[in-house]
Amino acid sequence: MVTAYLDHLAVERGTARNTLDSYARDLRRYTEHLARAGIEDFRRVGEADVAGFGAALREGDDEHPPLAASSAARALVAVRGLHRFAHLDGITDDDPAREVRPPAAAKRLPKALPVDDVLRLLNMPPAEGERALRDRALLELLYSTGARISEAVGLDLDDMDARDRTALLDGKGGKQRLVPVGKPAVAALEAYLVRARPALAARGGGTGTAALFLNARGGRLSRQGAWQVLKTNAERAGISASVSPHTLRHSFATHLLEGGADVRVVQELLGHASVTTTQVYTLVTVNTLREIYAHAHPRALG
Known part of the structure; x- marks a missing residue:
């Protein structure tokens, strides 16, 4: 399904190569995360699984360092797009990522002198x-x-x-x-x-x-x-x-x-x-x- 989604982005949307490469890396990490949870079938993914991936991105694991909010948000955008594509294409019955929001980037507060x-x-x-x-x-x-x-x-x-x-x-x-x-x-x-x-x-x-x-x-x-x-x-x-x-x-x-x-x-x-x-x-x-x-x-x- 990931390959079909990336092909869709490349052919139908004209997505830039750099963006496709980033999405491919993000979605590979997502599928690895699901596999560790024993989920091989995308039809079994629930909202909690998607939210758990978002938390894992921010916390990091044995194989990956924690991501900044902006990078984690990009990865979740890729995941949300994948699930939306699967639902609209009839591959899955619903879209478990629909209500999962990417983390907001931390506001960079200006540094003032006392x-x-x-x-x-x-x-x-x-x-x-x-x-x-x-x-x-x-x-x-x-x-x-x-x-x-x-x-x-x-x-x-x-x-x-x-x-x-x-x-x-x-x-x-x-x-x-x-x-x-x-x-x-x-x-x-x-x-x-x-x-x-x-x-x-x-x-x-x-x-x-x-x-x-x-x-x-x-x-x-x-x-x-x-x-x-x-x-x-x-x-x-x-x-x-x-x-x-x-x-x-x-x-x-x-x-x-x-x-x-x-x-x-x-x-x-x-x-x-x-x-x-x-x-x-x-x-x-x-x-x-x-x-x-x-x-x-x-x-x-x-």
Whole structure:
């Protein structure tokens, strides 16, 4: 039956060879699982047998390591397709896999820094030189606006309005958004623009004239360069948590929600097309509340 199903996918559905190979491996593991349970006839398979295979995928066995939720879900999709094919083709009387749902992939929660770590990062004693002023301005802007690093390094001088304390960011899909900039970030930017940027620009002979943030050679600061600024300064501040290009963006969103901001406002500030994308941050804040509750409430564990 497995061969007939794979032939059906190849001929009738035009399924790609890589997908067919993956399904073949998944279904071979499924038939081996059934054989170990003493089931050789697909007409004897019940819903519990299919669900048991799903559990075995996640737990692993003597011959196979545990699968991640995404891989286990793919295998169960193959099994569900096989049983549906068998039922529709009249090979079996029913479809035992119909109600068995693939495991949901675990949500990858964004990792935000605690507020104290962010303040330690931003309040470090300033280092000497033009790049130190630039770094401070960049870090303040990232945390103040929630901008992606690519959006921050893409800023031109005309995109900043210090008097109105706003920045015009070019987001994904060419969508622009105007975001507020906090006073500390504006102050850091003004210090950089007056005391550091002219010297950096002179080294480039005008190559990065329009760019807000310049590298040591006077050109536009790259995304990789900005990431290194974040990483280097996090180490200087003694922050042990790993940082990524999105660390301050995640921290911005999480701290806003923990402070009571509406999720749709945060959605607009982050430039998310859908509020669903932003709602992952609400899971972080709920987890934080749950942890505090468990430690603080005398009857939380009762």
